[in-house]
Amino acid sequence: QKEVEQDPGPLSVPEGAIVSLNCTYSNSAFQYFMWYRQYSRKGPELLMYTYSSGNKEDGRFTAQVDKSSKYISLFIRDSQPSDSATYLCAMSAIYTNAGKSTFGDGTTLTVKP
Amino acid sequence: DTEVTQTPKHLVMGMTNKKSLKCEQHMGHRAMYWYKQKAKKPPELMFVYSYEKLSINESVPSRFSPECPNSSLLNLHLHALQPEDSALYLCASSQDRPDRGRLAKNIQYFGAGTRLSVL
Numbered sequence: 668q669k670e671v672e673q674d675p676g677p678l679s680v681p682e683g684a685i686v687s688l689n690c691t692y693s694n695s696a697f698q699y700f701m702w703y704r705q706y707s708r709k710g711p712e713l714l715m716y717t718y719s720s721g722n723k724e725d726g727r728f729t730a731q732v733d734k735s736s737k738y739i740s741l742f743i744r745d746s747q748p749s750d751s752a753t754y755l756c757a758m759s760a761i762y763t764n765a766g767k768s769t770f771g772d773g774t775t776l777t778v779k780p
Numbered sequence: 781d782t783e784v785t786q787t788p789k790h791l792v793m794g795m796t797n798k799k800s801l802k803c804e805q806h807m808g809h810r811a812m813y814w815y816k817q818k819a820k821k822p823p824e825l826m827f828v829y830s831y832e833k834l835s836i837n838e839s840v841p842s843r844f845s846p847e848c849p850n851s852s853l854l855n856l857h858l859h860a861l862q863p864e865d866s867a868l869y870l871c872a873s874s875q876d877r878p879d880r881g882r883l884a885k886n887i888q889y890f891g892a893g894t895r896l897s898v899l
Contacts, residue, residue, distance in 0.1 A: 699885070708893075709893065710786075710890040710893040711823065711870070712890070712891070755822055757888075760886075766836075767825055767828075768825075768853045768886060768888055770822035771822065
C-alpha cells in the first residue's frame with residue numbers, strides 16, 4: 668500500500684465550478700502538506716502548504732488538513748480554464764536535515780469554458 | 781523570489797555522449813534535489829544535497845553523477861545513458877536550517893525542468 672493515495676481522476680468540470688482534490692496518507696509523522704500544480708511539460712509549481720492541521724486560504728484556493736482522518740483536500744473556487752493542469756499532493760515529516768517528500772500520483776483537472 | 785533556474789530546457793544526446801544539467805537558486809536554501817519524472821507519473825527522487833554534501837542517493841545508476849559546487853549550484857553529469865533514461869529532470873531546493881529553534885522546513889521549490897531525450 669502506498670503511503671500517499673490521491674484520487675486518480677481525470678476530472679473534468681465546467682468553468683466556474685468548485686473543484687475538490689483529495690489525498691489520504693498513512694504515515695503519522697507527516698507534518699508538512701503541500702499542493703503543487705504542474706502544467707504539461709513544466710516543473711511543479713508550489714501552490715500552497717500547511718503545517719500540521721487546519722485550513723489555509725489563498726485567493727480561490729483553500730487547503731484543508733485533517734490529521735485525525737489522515738486526509739487532505741484542495742478546493743478551487745470559481746475554476747478557470749487556466750486551472751487545467753495536474754495537481755500533486757506532497758507530504759513530509761520534520762527533519763533536522765533535508766529529507767524526502769512523498770508525492771501522490773497526481774490528479775489531472777480539465778476546466779471547460 | 782522563489783525561482784529555481786534549470787539549463788538547458790531541452791537536451792538530446794546519444795548513448796555515448798557526456799552532458800551536464802545545471803540548476804541554480806538564490807533563495808539562500810541549503811538543500812537541493814534532483815528528481816526524474818516520467819510522463820503521467822509523480823517526480824521520483826534521485827539525490828539530495830544538504831549543506832553541499834550528498835545526503836541521499838536513491839540507488840541511482842552511476843551513469844548519473846551529481847555535483848554541488850556551492851550552496852547555489854547543483855549539477856547532474858550524464859554519461860552513457862540509455863533510451864529509458866529519457867524523462868523530465870527536475871531540480872528543487874528547500875530551506876534546510878533550523879529557524880529560531882524550529883526544525884528544518886522541507887518545502888521544496890522546483891525548477892521548470894530539463895527535458896532529456898536519449899537516442
